[in-house]
Amino acid sequence: MSSRILLTTTSYQDTPGSHHDLLESGGFEIVRERGPLSEARMLELAGEFDGFLCGDDAITQAVIDKSLPRLKVISKYGIGLDKIDVKYATEKRLPVLFTPGVNxxxxxxxxxxxxxxxxxxxxxxxxxxxxxxxxxxxxxxxxxxxxxxxxxxxxxxxxxxxxxxxxxxxxxxxxxxxxxxxxxxxxxxxxxxxxxxxxxxxxxxxxxxxxxxxxxxxxxxxxxxxxxxxxxxxxxxxxxxxxxxxxxxxxxxxxxxxxxxxxxxxxxxxxxxxxxxxxxxxxxxTSHIGSRTHESVNRQATRATNNLINFLKGDSDFIQANKF
The missing domain is CATH 3.40.50.720 (NAD(P)-binding Rossmann-like Domain)
Structure with a gap:
Protein backbone atom coordinates (compact mmCIF):
# COMPACT_ATOMS: atom_id res chain seq x y z
CA MET A 1 0.00 0.00 0.00
CA SER A 2 1.45 3.37 -1.03
CA SER A 3 1.94 6.19 1.44
CA ARG A 4 -0.70 8.90 1.41
CA ILE A 5 0.65 12.45 1.29
CA LEU A 6 -1.16 15.76 1.90
CA LEU A 7 0.26 18.49 -0.37
CA THR A 8 -0.91 22.00 0.56
CA THR A 9 1.60 24.55 -0.68
CA THR A 10 0.18 26.46 -3.63
CA SER A 11 3.44 27.77 -5.11
CA TYR A 12 4.69 24.17 -5.29
CA GLN A 13 1.53 23.14 -7.14
CA ASP A 14 1.26 26.19 -9.41
CA THR A 15 4.87 26.51 -10.60
CA PRO A 16 6.09 24.20 -13.37
CA GLY A 17 9.30 22.31 -12.73
CA SER A 18 11.01 18.98 -12.23
CA HIS A 19 9.76 18.76 -8.63
CA HIS A 20 6.42 17.46 -9.95
CA ASP A 21 8.10 14.50 -11.64
CA LEU A 22 10.17 13.89 -8.52
CA LEU A 23 7.06 13.72 -6.35
CA GLU A 24 5.35 11.37 -8.78
CA SER A 25 8.41 9.11 -8.72
CA GLY A 26 7.76 8.38 -5.05
CA GLY A 27 4.70 6.33 -5.92
CA PHE A 28 2.58 8.15 -3.33
CA GLU A 29 -1.13 8.78 -3.27
CA ILE A 30 -1.21 12.59 -3.35
CA VAL A 31 -4.11 14.61 -1.96
CA ARG A 32 -3.90 18.26 -2.98
CA GLU A 33 -5.34 21.18 -1.00
CA ARG A 34 -4.98 24.95 -1.44
CA GLY A 35 -3.16 26.22 1.62
CA PRO A 36 -2.39 27.78 3.95
CA LEU A 37 -4.99 25.73 5.79
CA SER A 38 -6.58 26.70 9.08
CA GLU A 39 -6.47 24.48 12.15
CA ALA A 40 -10.13 23.62 11.56
CA ARG A 41 -9.43 22.38 8.02
CA MET A 42 -6.32 20.51 9.11
CA LEU A 43 -8.37 18.76 11.80
CA GLU A 44 -10.87 17.70 9.14
CA LEU A 45 -8.06 16.12 7.13
CA ALA A 46 -5.84 14.79 9.92
CA GLY A 47 -5.52 11.08 10.59
CA GLU A 48 -5.56 9.88 6.99
CA PHE A 49 -1.99 10.67 5.93
CA ASP A 50 1.49 9.23 6.28
CA GLY A 51 3.16 12.55 5.48
CA PHE A 52 2.49 16.27 5.16
CA LEU A 53 4.21 18.29 2.43
CA CYS A 54 3.08 21.61 3.79
CA GLY A 55 3.41 25.36 3.60
CA ASP A 56 2.18 27.72 6.33
CA ASP A 57 -0.68 25.51 7.49
CA ALA A 58 -1.70 25.43 11.15
CA ILE A 59 -0.18 22.20 12.43
CA THR A 60 -1.07 22.51 16.10
CA GLN A 61 -0.96 20.08 19.00
CA ALA A 62 -4.53 19.08 18.24
CA VAL A 63 -3.70 18.43 14.59
CA ILE A 64 -0.67 16.36 15.54
CA ASP A 65 -2.66 14.33 18.07
CA LYS A 66 -5.35 13.51 15.50
CA SER A 67 -2.72 12.71 12.83
CA LEU A 68 -0.89 10.15 14.95
CA PRO A 69 -0.04 7.33 14.92
CA ARG A 70 -0.32 7.19 11.13
CA LEU A 71 1.58 10.40 10.40
CA LYS A 72 5.29 9.63 10.04
CA VAL A 73 6.76 12.95 8.90
CA ILE A 74 6.10 16.64 8.30
CA SER A 75 8.09 18.05 5.37
CA LYS A 76 7.92 21.84 5.36
CA TYR A 77 8.25 23.63 2.04
CA GLY A 78 10.35 26.50 3.41
CA ILE A 79 12.24 27.40 6.56
CA GLY A 80 9.70 29.20 8.75
CA LEU A 81 8.34 26.75 11.32
CA ASP A 82 6.24 29.07 13.47
CA LYS A 83 2.96 27.60 12.15
CA ILE A 84 4.02 24.12 13.30
CA ASP A 85 4.08 23.13 16.98
CA VAL A 86 7.63 21.88 16.68
CA LYS A 87 8.04 21.43 20.44
CA TYR A 88 5.06 19.09 20.61
CA ALA A 89 6.12 17.26 17.46
CA THR A 90 9.48 16.66 19.11
CA GLU A 91 7.80 15.33 22.26
CA LYS A 92 5.92 12.89 20.03
CA ARG A 93 9.12 12.06 18.13
CA LEU A 94 7.55 13.28 14.91
CA PRO A 95 10.25 14.51 12.51
CA VAL A 96 9.84 18.03 11.08
CA LEU A 97 11.92 18.51 7.94
CA PHE A 98 12.65 21.85 6.28
CA THR A 99 14.61 23.51 3.46
CA PRO A 100 17.27 25.96 4.63
CA GLY A 101 19.48 27.63 2.04
CA VAL A 102 17.15 27.55 -0.97
CA ASN A 103 15.45 30.96 -1.17
CA THR A 286 3.15 42.26 -1.79
CA SER A 287 1.34 38.95 -1.42
CA HIS A 288 4.08 36.80 0.13
CA ILE A 289 5.89 36.34 -3.19
CA GLY A 290 9.41 37.12 -1.97
CA SER A 291 10.56 33.53 -2.47
CA ARG A 292 8.25 32.82 -5.39
CA THR A 293 10.46 32.72 -8.46
CA HIS A 294 10.72 29.88 -10.94
CA GLU A 295 14.27 29.25 -9.76
CA SER A 296 13.66 29.29 -6.01
CA VAL A 297 10.36 27.39 -6.12
CA ASN A 298 12.03 24.54 -7.94
CA ARG A 299 14.97 24.53 -5.50
CA GLN A 300 12.69 24.67 -2.48
CA ALA A 301 10.21 22.12 -3.79
CA THR A 302 12.97 19.72 -4.82
CA ARG A 303 14.56 19.87 -1.38
CA ALA A 304 11.22 19.44 0.41
CA THR A 305 10.27 16.53 -1.84
CA ASN A 306 13.65 14.85 -1.47
CA ASN A 307 13.36 15.28 2.28
CA LEU A 308 10.00 13.51 2.22
CA ILE A 309 10.96 10.71 -0.15
CA ASN A 310 14.31 10.01 1.45
CA PHE A 311 12.90 9.93 4.97
CA LEU A 312 10.10 7.54 4.06
CA LYS A 313 12.42 5.16 2.20
CA GLY A 314 15.06 5.21 4.95
CA ASP A 315 17.68 7.29 3.15
CA SER A 316 19.66 9.63 5.42
CA ASP A 317 19.65 12.53 2.94
CA PHE A 318 17.08 14.80 4.57
CA ILE A 319 17.26 17.96 6.69
CA GLN A 320 15.52 17.70 10.04
CA ALA A 321 14.75 20.76 12.15
CA ASN A 322 13.88 18.97 15.42
CA LYS A 323 16.59 16.61 16.60
CA PHE A 324 15.74 13.82 19.02
Whole structure:
Protein backbone atom coordinates (compact mmCIF):
# COMPACT_ATOMS: atom_id res chain seq x y z
CA MET A 1 0.00 0.00 0.00
CA SER A 2 1.45 3.37 -1.03
CA SER A 3 1.94 6.19 1.44
CA ARG A 4 -0.70 8.90 1.41
CA ILE A 5 0.65 12.45 1.29
CA LEU A 6 -1.16 15.76 1.90
CA LEU A 7 0.26 18.49 -0.37
CA THR A 8 -0.91 22.00 0.56
CA THR A 9 1.60 24.55 -0.68
CA THR A 10 0.18 26.46 -3.63
CA SER A 11 3.44 27.77 -5.11
CA TYR A 12 4.69 24.17 -5.29
CA GLN A 13 1.53 23.14 -7.14
CA ASP A 14 1.26 26.19 -9.41
CA THR A 15 4.87 26.51 -10.60
CA PRO A 16 6.09 24.20 -13.37
CA GLY A 17 9.30 22.31 -12.73
CA SER A 18 11.01 18.98 -12.23
CA HIS A 19 9.76 18.76 -8.63
CA HIS A 20 6.42 17.46 -9.95
CA ASP A 21 8.10 14.50 -11.64
CA LEU A 22 10.17 13.89 -8.52
CA LEU A 23 7.06 13.72 -6.35
CA GLU A 24 5.35 11.37 -8.78
CA SER A 25 8.41 9.11 -8.72
CA GLY A 26 7.76 8.38 -5.05
CA GLY A 27 4.70 6.33 -5.92
CA PHE A 28 2.58 8.15 -3.33
CA GLU A 29 -1.13 8.78 -3.27
CA ILE A 30 -1.21 12.59 -3.35
CA VAL A 31 -4.11 14.61 -1.96
CA ARG A 32 -3.90 18.26 -2.98
CA GLU A 33 -5.34 21.18 -1.00
CA ARG A 34 -4.98 24.95 -1.44
CA GLY A 35 -3.16 26.22 1.62
CA PRO A 36 -2.39 27.78 3.95
CA LEU A 37 -4.99 25.73 5.79
CA SER A 38 -6.58 26.70 9.08
CA GLU A 39 -6.47 24.48 12.15
CA ALA A 40 -10.13 23.62 11.56
CA ARG A 41 -9.43 22.38 8.02
CA MET A 42 -6.32 20.51 9.11
CA LEU A 43 -8.37 18.76 11.80
CA GLU A 44 -10.87 17.70 9.14
CA LEU A 45 -8.06 16.12 7.13
CA ALA A 46 -5.84 14.79 9.92
CA GLY A 47 -5.52 11.08 10.59
CA GLU A 48 -5.56 9.88 6.99
CA PHE A 49 -1.99 10.67 5.93
CA ASP A 50 1.49 9.23 6.28
CA GLY A 51 3.16 12.55 5.48
CA PHE A 52 2.49 16.27 5.16
CA LEU A 53 4.21 18.29 2.43
CA CYS A 54 3.08 21.61 3.79
CA GLY A 55 3.41 25.36 3.60
CA ASP A 56 2.18 27.72 6.33
CA ASP A 57 -0.68 25.51 7.49
CA ALA A 58 -1.70 25.43 11.15
CA ILE A 59 -0.18 22.20 12.43
CA THR A 60 -1.07 22.51 16.10
CA GLN A 61 -0.96 20.08 19.00
CA ALA A 62 -4.53 19.08 18.24
CA VAL A 63 -3.70 18.43 14.59
CA ILE A 64 -0.67 16.36 15.54
CA ASP A 65 -2.66 14.33 18.07
CA LYS A 66 -5.35 13.51 15.50
CA SER A 67 -2.72 12.71 12.83
CA LEU A 68 -0.89 10.15 14.95
CA PRO A 69 -0.04 7.33 14.92
CA ARG A 70 -0.32 7.19 11.13
CA LEU A 71 1.58 10.40 10.40
CA LYS A 72 5.29 9.63 10.04
CA VAL A 73 6.76 12.95 8.90
CA ILE A 74 6.10 16.64 8.30
CA SER A 75 8.09 18.05 5.37
CA LYS A 76 7.92 21.84 5.36
CA TYR A 77 8.25 23.63 2.04
CA GLY A 78 10.35 26.50 3.41
CA ILE A 79 12.24 27.40 6.56
CA GLY A 80 9.70 29.20 8.75
CA LEU A 81 8.34 26.75 11.32
CA ASP A 82 6.24 29.07 13.47
CA LYS A 83 2.96 27.60 12.15
CA ILE A 84 4.02 24.12 13.30
CA ASP A 85 4.08 23.13 16.98
CA VAL A 86 7.63 21.88 16.68
CA LYS A 87 8.04 21.43 20.44
CA TYR A 88 5.06 19.09 20.61
CA ALA A 89 6.12 17.26 17.46
CA THR A 90 9.48 16.66 19.11
CA GLU A 91 7.80 15.33 22.26
CA LYS A 92 5.92 12.89 20.03
CA ARG A 93 9.12 12.06 18.13
CA LEU A 94 7.55 13.28 14.91
CA PRO A 95 10.25 14.51 12.51
CA VAL A 96 9.84 18.03 11.08
CA LEU A 97 11.92 18.51 7.94
CA PHE A 98 12.65 21.85 6.28
CA THR A 99 14.61 23.51 3.46
CA PRO A 100 17.27 25.96 4.63
CA GLY A 101 19.48 27.63 2.04
CA VAL A 102 17.15 27.55 -0.97
CA ASN A 103 15.45 30.96 -1.17
CA UNK A 104 17.83 33.51 0.37
CA UNK A 105 18.83 35.03 -2.98
CA UNK A 106 15.32 35.76 -4.20
CA UNK A 107 14.09 37.10 -0.84
CA UNK A 108 17.05 39.46 -0.68
CA UNK A 109 16.28 40.68 -4.20
CA UNK A 110 12.67 41.23 -3.23
CA UNK A 111 13.76 43.21 -0.17
CA UNK A 112 15.64 45.63 -2.39
CA UNK A 113 12.73 45.79 -4.78
CA UNK A 114 10.56 47.04 -1.92
CA UNK A 115 13.26 49.46 -0.76
CA UNK A 116 13.73 51.02 -4.19
CA UNK A 117 10.00 51.05 -4.80
CA UNK A 118 9.57 53.20 -1.69
CA UNK A 119 12.63 55.45 -1.76
CA UNK A 120 12.45 56.21 -5.48
CA UNK A 121 8.62 56.37 -5.36
CA UNK A 122 8.50 53.85 -8.19
CA UNK A 123 5.29 52.10 -7.21
CA UNK A 124 3.25 55.20 -6.36
CA UNK A 125 4.40 57.02 -9.49
CA UNK A 126 3.79 54.01 -11.75
CA UNK A 127 0.24 53.70 -10.43
CA UNK A 128 -0.31 57.43 -10.96
CA UNK A 129 0.94 57.23 -14.54
CA UNK A 130 -1.30 54.24 -15.25
CA UNK A 131 -4.20 56.32 -13.97
CA UNK A 132 -3.35 59.13 -16.40
CA UNK A 133 -1.79 61.33 -13.74
CA UNK A 134 1.50 62.20 -15.44
CA UNK A 135 2.78 65.39 -13.85
CA UNK A 136 5.50 67.66 -15.17
CA UNK A 137 8.09 70.03 -13.81
CA UNK A 138 8.31 70.77 -10.12
CA UNK A 139 5.17 68.75 -9.38
CA UNK A 140 6.95 65.49 -10.14
CA UNK A 141 7.60 63.32 -7.06
CA UNK A 142 11.09 63.50 -5.58
CA UNK A 143 12.67 60.39 -4.11
CA UNK A 144 15.83 59.67 -2.16
CA UNK A 145 19.06 57.86 -2.93
CA UNK A 146 20.04 54.92 -0.76
CA UNK A 147 23.78 55.31 -1.35
CA UNK A 148 25.41 56.54 1.84
CA UNK A 149 22.41 55.65 3.99
CA UNK A 150 22.64 53.20 6.87
CA UNK A 151 20.75 49.94 6.64
CA UNK A 152 20.22 48.02 9.86
CA UNK A 153 19.62 44.30 9.50
CA UNK A 154 17.95 42.38 12.30
CA UNK A 155 18.74 38.73 11.72
CA UNK A 156 22.01 38.11 9.90
CA UNK A 157 21.25 34.60 8.73
CA UNK A 158 21.30 33.43 5.13
CA UNK A 159 18.80 36.03 3.91
CA UNK A 160 20.18 38.84 6.05
CA UNK A 161 23.65 38.17 4.68
CA UNK A 162 22.42 38.35 1.10
CA UNK A 163 20.76 41.68 1.91
CA UNK A 164 24.06 42.91 3.35
CA UNK A 165 25.96 41.89 0.20
CA UNK A 166 23.53 43.85 -1.95
CA UNK A 167 23.57 46.81 0.41
CA UNK A 168 27.33 47.00 0.09
CA UNK A 169 27.00 47.01 -3.71
CA UNK A 170 24.59 49.95 -3.42
CA UNK A 171 27.12 51.88 -1.32
CA UNK A 172 25.18 51.70 1.92
CA UNK A 173 26.62 51.56 5.43
CA UNK A 174 25.60 48.32 7.12
CA UNK A 175 24.92 47.54 10.77
CA UNK A 176 23.34 44.35 12.07
CA UNK A 177 22.27 42.39 15.10
CA UNK A 178 22.10 38.63 15.37
CA UNK A 179 22.62 36.53 18.51
CA UNK A 180 24.80 34.22 16.42
CA UNK A 181 26.82 36.89 14.67
CA UNK A 182 29.19 35.77 11.91
CA UNK A 183 32.37 37.74 12.48
CA UNK A 184 34.16 36.52 9.37
CA UNK A 185 31.26 37.55 7.15
CA UNK A 186 30.95 40.95 8.81
CA UNK A 187 34.66 41.64 8.29
CA UNK A 188 34.49 40.69 4.63
CA UNK A 189 31.47 42.88 3.86
CA UNK A 190 32.00 45.71 6.30
CA UNK A 191 29.06 44.99 8.57
CA UNK A 192 29.22 46.69 11.97
CA UNK A 193 28.07 44.48 14.82
CA UNK A 194 25.40 45.88 17.14
CA UNK A 195 25.02 44.70 20.71
CA UNK A 196 21.23 44.43 20.51
CA UNK A 197 18.19 45.22 18.42
CA UNK A 198 17.79 48.68 19.94
CA UNK A 199 21.20 49.74 18.71
CA UNK A 200 20.11 48.85 15.18
CA UNK A 201 16.84 50.74 15.51
CA UNK A 202 18.48 53.89 16.87
CA UNK A 203 21.08 54.18 14.12
CA UNK A 204 19.41 53.11 10.87
CA UNK A 205 17.84 54.97 7.98
CA UNK A 206 16.49 51.63 6.77
CA UNK A 207 15.56 48.73 9.07
CA UNK A 208 15.27 45.32 7.41
CA UNK A 209 13.75 42.42 9.36
CA UNK A 210 15.06 38.91 8.72
CA UNK A 211 14.49 37.13 12.02
CA UNK A 212 12.26 34.25 13.01
CA UNK A 213 8.90 34.73 14.67
CA UNK A 214 8.72 33.54 18.27
CA UNK A 215 7.57 34.81 21.66
CA UNK A 216 10.52 37.20 21.87
CA UNK A 217 10.08 38.78 18.42
CA UNK A 218 6.31 38.97 18.01
CA UNK A 219 5.28 42.64 17.96
CA UNK A 220 8.91 43.78 18.15
CA UNK A 221 8.19 46.80 15.95
CA UNK A 222 5.64 48.78 17.93
CA UNK A 223 4.86 52.35 18.97
CA UNK A 224 7.59 52.55 21.61
CA UNK A 225 10.27 51.12 19.34
CA UNK A 226 9.21 53.26 16.39
CA UNK A 227 9.55 56.34 18.59
CA UNK A 228 13.22 55.46 19.13
CA UNK A 229 13.94 55.21 15.39
CA UNK A 230 15.19 57.98 13.15
CA UNK A 231 12.61 60.24 11.58
CA UNK A 232 11.55 59.13 8.10
CA UNK A 233 12.95 55.62 8.64
CA UNK A 234 12.04 52.96 6.08
CA UNK A 235 11.06 49.58 7.54
CA UNK A 236 11.23 46.41 5.41
CA UNK A 237 9.65 43.13 6.42
CA UNK A 238 10.23 40.00 4.35
CA UNK A 239 10.12 37.75 7.41
CA UNK A 240 6.78 37.47 9.22
CA UNK A 241 3.90 39.92 9.44
CA UNK A 242 3.48 39.38 13.18
CA UNK A 243 6.85 41.02 13.88
CA UNK A 244 5.12 44.38 13.35
CA UNK A 245 2.12 45.73 15.26
CA UNK A 246 -0.16 46.73 12.40
CA UNK A 247 -2.04 49.63 14.02
CA UNK A 248 1.20 51.10 15.36
CA UNK A 249 2.79 51.00 11.92
CA UNK A 250 -0.27 52.60 10.36
CA UNK A 251 -0.17 55.51 12.80
CA UNK A 252 3.57 55.97 12.21
CA UNK A 253 3.02 56.09 8.45
CA UNK A 254 0.20 58.60 8.82
CA UNK A 255 2.28 60.85 11.07
CA UNK A 256 5.34 60.61 8.82
CA UNK A 257 7.55 59.22 11.59
CA UNK A 258 8.03 56.16 9.38
CA UNK A 259 8.82 57.27 5.85
CA UNK A 260 7.86 53.97 4.27
CA UNK A 261 6.92 50.38 5.05
CA UNK A 262 7.62 47.62 2.55
CA UNK A 263 6.36 44.17 3.42
CA UNK A 264 5.91 40.84 1.70
CA UNK A 265 4.05 39.47 4.72
CA UNK A 266 1.06 40.41 6.84
CA UNK A 267 -0.32 39.32 10.19
CA UNK A 268 -3.27 37.71 8.38
CA UNK A 269 -2.89 36.09 4.97
CA UNK A 270 -4.87 36.61 2.90
CA UNK A 271 -5.83 39.92 4.51
CA UNK A 272 -9.35 41.19 4.93
CA UNK A 273 -10.32 43.82 2.32
CA UNK A 274 -10.21 46.51 5.01
CA UNK A 275 -6.80 45.55 6.39
CA UNK A 276 -5.26 48.74 7.85
CA UNK A 277 -2.07 48.59 5.78
CA UNK A 278 -3.74 48.06 2.42
CA UNK A 279 -3.69 51.53 0.89
CA UNK A 280 -1.74 53.08 3.77
CA UNK A 281 0.50 56.02 2.81
CA UNK A 282 4.04 55.21 1.63
CA UNK A 283 3.35 51.52 2.04
CA UNK A 284 4.01 48.69 -0.40
CA UNK A 285 2.53 45.29 0.40
CA THR A 286 3.15 42.26 -1.79
CA SER A 287 1.34 38.95 -1.42
CA HIS A 288 4.08 36.80 0.13
CA ILE A 289 5.89 36.34 -3.19
CA GLY A 290 9.41 37.12 -1.97
CA SER A 291 10.56 33.53 -2.47
CA ARG A 292 8.25 32.82 -5.39
CA THR A 293 10.46 32.72 -8.46
CA HIS A 294 10.72 29.88 -10.94
CA GLU A 295 14.27 29.25 -9.76
CA SER A 296 13.66 29.29 -6.01
CA VAL A 297 10.36 27.39 -6.12
CA ASN A 298 12.03 24.54 -7.94
CA ARG A 299 14.97 24.53 -5.50
CA GLN A 300 12.69 24.67 -2.48
CA ALA A 301 10.21 22.12 -3.79
CA THR A 302 12.97 19.72 -4.82
CA ARG A 303 14.56 19.87 -1.38
CA ALA A 304 11.22 19.44 0.41
CA THR A 305 10.27 16.53 -1.84
CA ASN A 306 13.65 14.85 -1.47
CA ASN A 307 13.36 15.28 2.28
CA LEU A 308 10.00 13.51 2.22
CA ILE A 309 10.96 10.71 -0.15
CA ASN A 310 14.31 10.01 1.45
CA PHE A 311 12.90 9.93 4.97
CA LEU A 312 10.10 7.54 4.06
CA LYS A 313 12.42 5.16 2.20
CA GLY A 314 15.06 5.21 4.95
CA ASP A 315 17.68 7.29 3.15
CA SER A 316 19.66 9.63 5.42
CA ASP A 317 19.65 12.53 2.94
CA PHE A 318 17.08 14.80 4.57
CA ILE A 319 17.26 17.96 6.69
CA GLN A 320 15.52 17.70 10.04
CA ALA A 321 14.75 20.76 12.15
CA ASN A 322 13.88 18.97 15.42
CA LYS A 323 16.59 16.61 16.60
CA PHE A 324 15.74 13.82 19.02
Missing amino acids: HTTVAEHTFGLLLGITKKIQSNAVAVQNGEWVAGWKKPVGNEIMGKTIGIIGLGRIGKEVAIRAKAFGMDIIAYDPFFDGAFSYKYGVKRCANMDEVLHNSDVVSLHCFLDDTTEGMINTSKIAEMRDNVVVLNCARGELVVVEDMLEALKSGKVGGYGADVLDAEPPAPNHPLIGAPNCII
